[in-house]
Amino acid sequence: MDDLQKSTAIAVSGMKAQSERVRVISENMANADSTAQTPDGLPYRRKVVTFKTELDRANGINRVAVNKVRNDPSDFNKRFDPKNPAADRDGYVLTPNVNSLVEMMDLHEAQRSYDANMNVITTSRGMLSQTVQLLR
C-alpha cells in the first residue's frame, strides 16, 4: 500500500473511534434524566470511552481503536422530588452523574477530532490524485 493510502486507512480508523465516542456521548446525554424505578435502585451511570493504539502488522501502521467503554465511578447527584416513585424516605431521588455541559464539550472535542481525520483524508487523496494527474 502507498504511504498516502496508509494515512487514509489510519484516518478512517480515527473516524471510526470518534464516531463510537459520539455514540457513547449521546447515550449519556439521552439518559441524563434516567432515574431508578424503585427507591433502592440506581440511576443511569455515565459511561466514558478510552482509546488505544492498534498495530496493523500487515501494513506496518498504528491505527486507533476504542479500548473500553467503562462506567464513570463518580457519585450520583441528588434532587428533592418526593413525588417521584424512586424517592427515598426524605424525598430525595438519585439522578445520573451526567453533566450535560461536560458532555457538550466532549461532543465538540469528538467532532473536532473527526474533522481533523477527514482533513487528513482529503489532503492525502488530493496529493495522490494530483500526482497521478502529472501523467497527463
Added chain:
Amino acid sequence: MTTISNAINAYSALSRAITGEADSLTKESKGDSGALSQSVAPGKDFASVLQSAAKDSVSTLRNAETLSAAGIAGKADIREVVQAVTNAELTLQTVVNVRDKVISAYNDIIHLPV
C-alpha cells in the same frame, strides 16, 4: 539517439514495475489466478503490461463494489465504504493515465517515418 534509448528504458522499467507488482499481489491472494499471472509475467511485453494493470485494478474495483453493496444494505461501516471507493477511483485513474501514456508512446513509434 540517447533520448530514444532513454525512453525505451523508461517504458521497459515501467512494464517491469507493473507486472512485478501485479504478480506479487496475486501471489499474496493465493487464488487460482496465480497460474494465470505466472503465464503472463515472463513475457513483460506491451500486452502483458496492460493485462496485469487491468487485473490489479479489477480486484480493487471489485472490493469497492462488494463493500458499497454491503454499505447500502447497512452491513458495512460507511467510512470503510468511502475508503474503498476512493481507492478504486484512484486506481482506475492511474490505470487510465498509464494506459493512455503507453498507448501514445506505442503510436509514436508506429508512426515513425521509416
